Amino acid sequence: MLTSYRLEAPTLHFGDDGVPRSATFDDVYFDKEAGLAETRYVFLEHNRLTERFGSLLNRNFTIAETGFGTGLNFLCALECFLQHAPDTSWLHFVSVEKYPLSKASLTQSLAMWPSLQPLADELIAHYPQQCHGLHRVELPQLRTTLTLWFGEASEGFTALDAQVDAWFLDGFAPSKNPDMWSDQLFQQINRLSHSDTTFATFTAAGIVRRGLQSHGFQVQKVKGFGHKREMMIGQFLEDEQTTRYSSTQPAWFASRPLRPMGKVIVIGSGLAGATTAHALAQKNIAVEVWEQADHIAAGASGNEQGMLYPKLGASDTPVNRLYLSSYLYAHNFYQQYADKSIWQHCGLTQLPKDDAEQLKFEKITRAELYPDAILKAVDGKLILPLSGWVRPKALCETLLSHANITVHLNRPLEQIKTTTEGFELLSNQHTYHCNQVILCTANQQDALAPWTLLPTKPIRGQVSQLPISTLDIPSQVKAREFKQVICADGYVSPALDDQLNFGATYDLKNEDLTVTGTSHSENISKLADLLPIDVNESHSSLCQGRASLRCTVSDYTPIVGPVSATASLINALGPLRTNAKWQTNEEVEKIEGLYVNLGHGSRGLVSTPLCANYLASLMLGEPLPIETAVTDALHPNRFTIRKLKRGEV
Known part of the structure; x- marks a missing residue:
């Protein structure tokens, strides 16, 4: 299990020529004069992508890469796909990166390639948070899906379920980054490949050649790009003499x-x-x-207003990874609906509902599991900056x-x-x-x-809606002032159409969908604990609401x-x-x-x-x-x- 989802920031600097250089590996991310030409020669030409894209018809094509870096290889492959693939096909690009660049560094790096700028802008706009794990980026307008693993390369490919058509074996040179080229990595390259899978790599290093050959690939040396004497290309040989590695999944x-x-x-x-x-x-x-x-x-799902509230835990488990990945994906997913008044990115403040939860908050804080951009503690509260509210219906x-x-x-x-x-x-x-x-x-x-x-088990929940105009004047001002979702035992979202939406009850062994005053009273009590406004039992008669059944699992x-x-x-x-x-x-x-x-x-x-x-x-x-x-x-x-x-x- 991981001790933290935080990632080590890449130690890089930009030279006078604007080229990013890794201080960790003492190497440049690309050549300023020939970066585009090198990518097209090494990875596109030697994986025969123009030809293969052109014959796709109604098919997906999957490229996997070691070392996402600035995303230059991805953008070049995407450009080639859009130029040569039929409109009915779809590109999947999978890449791993142990030291993902910040969005600012990515933007500065890709500014060097004006011809790719429209595609680079799409990548930058959808670039994931710097957080350990698998990130999915959908670009339907480009018929493309980008899947990024932030973390160790072998770990990422071990976690991946895919069939790869072409490998871009990139990253910093094996002499500078030998740890990446492990036997475990080559095992996963073997597992994810099939009889038509090709590879290309800029290097001719023996550690890479031997790793590929011993894991089922036919390897050939060809002329390298520019001043480089040699590089390697090849194809997976799926025959009776090839050892196939299987997933660890039961x-x-x-x-x-x-x-x-x-x-x-x-x-x-x-x-x-x-x-x-x-x-x-x-x-x-x-x-x-x-x-x-x-x-x-x-x-x-028919409620007027709901919240993006993942309830992240204090330790790394598969279920916690599910909700962390889902939370990051959902944030980006809802961003496309911001201009339709369906989503508002406003953040969320979680207050402890009791002493036990306060201890849980302290445990999460001590664990330092999450990047601050995802979750941070402030004065005994948890702040989730990526959260907000959604109109589910x-x-x-x-x-x-x-x-x-x-x-x-x-x-x-x-x-x-x-x-x-x-x-x-x-x-x-x-x-x-x-x-x-x-x-x-x-x-x-x-x-x-x-x-x-x-x-599964149905559990009744009733939400309530209160017009702000029914409050006294000071409370009206406060009710309209707060801008973040607030959660504790209940929740309340920022005002929508000058009404507060809040709740919700959690009614065991009750499947009656009749809206009741008793449930409104319970929600009013929760609201009073969340906001510094004057509400009491009498306000329950002024509420509207709806009751529905959540589907819960054991x-x-x-x-x-x-x-x-x-x-x-x-x-x-x-x-x-x-x-x-x-x-x-x-x-x-x-x-x-x-x-x-x-x-x-x-x-x-x-x-x-x-x-x-x-x-x-x-x-x-x-x-x-x-x-x-x-x-x-x-x-x-x-x-x-x-x-x-x-x-x-």
Whole structure:
């Protein structure tokens, strides 16, 4: 486990010529006179990218790189892709970087290449926070996805689930950075490659040549760029004599689909359904969305205003990594809706609700786990600068307005049956057929009964809305003055349409959706603890609100991925009952084409955008945006595996 998500800043300086130089490795990031030409010669020409891009048709192409640096190689590959690839294709670029540049240094470095400036501006605008882990950047207008790992190269590729078509083996020279060129790195290059995978590298160093040859690559020396005498190129040899390295992920969590994409139906139009449908639609997949109510986001996602609140922990766990990655992705995802009054980036202040939480805050502070740009402690409070508020219902409506999405209201899912080619769905005495089904309805899993029962539980929550004009004058001033979301036992967001939106109750064993004065009173009490305004019991009668059911999970983690039949899992994985460390290379049987994305509880605004991107990437065979340890924590099979290991089934 990591002790910190903070990253060591690169020690670099810019010379009189404007070229960035690493003090750590005593080397330049690129040659001022020939940087573009060298990248095009070494990596583009010797991976035959112009030719390969031109023949893509309806295909993805994945490039992986060691050493993102200034992003120059990425921009050159992107430029080539846009010039030569068909409009129906998509570029995936994966790179690792132990010492990521700041946005300011990136901007200064890329200013040297005016011909790339429009593409550089897109990269700079979407460049991730300097935080350890996997970062996903979607550039749909450029038909491109950038996946960055900030941390050790071998660690990043070990965490990656992808199939790489071409390798850019870059970074500082092996003589200056020998630690990167480890056997573990070459093992992961082997694992992520296939029979058509090529590589190119500027170096001809023996440590690189021997590493590639011993891990399945045919290696050839060719003329280097400019004054460099030699460089290396080659291709992966996938034959019976090649040792193949496999993922450390258990086979029962392997998730790659077998069925090609066809007609997709998403069940549910709340945050999970809307983000999932939109993620697929962005990749030019036609999606139908079924909503059982007569309007979009009729459940918990229908609130007028919600907060981006990740509840980050004090230690590094797969679930904490999930929420950290989701939080960073969600911040960037919502930024595109700032001008639509759907999102406001205003920050969040978290106050301790009791002494126990105060101790937790102190533990987080002592751990120094997070960069200050993500979380910092001030006077006993936690400040989350990237947070803000979202209008969930308006967001769902906007996402579902995509041209590739068709929404059907008043269409409940009553039954799913498998067919030889996909599924038969029953609704309102009508039968519909599709190839893929994604269940995103929070608390309606009856359709999964033939195969599995997932441990979710509905918990009622009521939010309240109070017109600021009902307060006394001093309180009105204070209510309009505060600019950040404030959380403790409850939450309140900055005023929207001169009203305060706040809450929420957490009502166990109560599924009544009637809005009650009792719940308004409870929320008023929470509001009084959050803001220095004069509110009391009498204000509860002036509130409006809505009640809905959160979908919570027994281990407080969403359930996202392919569905398997519980009986088949138990039958195939029986040895786990007596040996929890037992392993198998055989993937378990899935209900091919059936997926779930649910159980986001009260943190759906944080987790649904990235989980939707993960599910779409999984279904389309793209590099996944979440590291494997985290996808295991999301997988629907996890509950049966735990029961088997405990001997409960």
